Amino acid sequence: MSAALEDPMTTPFLQCLIGRIRAEDQYGAWDRKSDTDLLKDYLMTKAERRLIPIIGDPDPETLDRVEKFHQAVGLTVERLTGIIATPMMKMSHEGFGRVVLIAGKLVVYAKTLRDVHRFGFEDLAALAAEGMKATSQAVAEIEAHPELARA
């Protein structure tokens, strides 16, 4: 079966992201919410994106979503390698910034953030693919320098 036909909900990344989101539901308010419902905030169709100004400041909810996305990458990395990767994010102005994932003394993933106020994915498959791509890059770095990642 090709990757495109796989159910994105079964990818380790989306499972970790759902777990990360549910971890904040201390009072069980989302118990009846389905996993796909919880991920709706991560989705943005092209039509929706067109309605958002090109330049803008991201609101705290959007920043929180971007952070959780990268925390979920870190958790997926841990699931696959046993080594946890912690995100650090630095935002400057108008949705520009940088995010890194750190394992021990190693930067396992680094990305320049742009247009964070328009952060969102076309569908669950795109969200899962992006998370798994970041995970693969981080795992490859850990495999290249395991002693530093464990430092």
Place this chain on the structure above:
Amino acid sequence: MSAALEDPMTTPFLQCLIGRIRAEDQYGAWDRKSDTDLLKDYLMTKAERRLIPIIGDPDPETLDRVEKFHQAVGLTVERLTGIIATPMMKMSHEGFGRVVLIAGKLVVYAKTLRDVHRFGFEDLAALAAEGMKATSQAVAEIEAHPELARA
């Protein structure tokens, strides 16, 4: 001459810190301020520290000073090695947090931050010593893994 007798103002770290502070003075408002005057905000005597509550949230000015301190460490590292080290800081609550300095794919310095609302040094010698200590650690990491620091 022992290190203790050296003038702290001639250390590369304090020179970089002063440069970093003056870089924000776009309109020359601080032209007549002496270098030692500019560093006064970094100093806190034991008596002053005693007046600050043990638990508290750091104000934006204090966070900015902590960030500039680590930017100056990064600049000092660059002056000594030719490789720039960029700080990333993550604050949680009540002045707890973490700061790292990153060069390429290498974490050259990492520190847990505590009681950031009480950030300050007894005198210029203590400030210079702390900055040079962090710089030395970062330089040692770069020398141990130069290929990653340049990645």
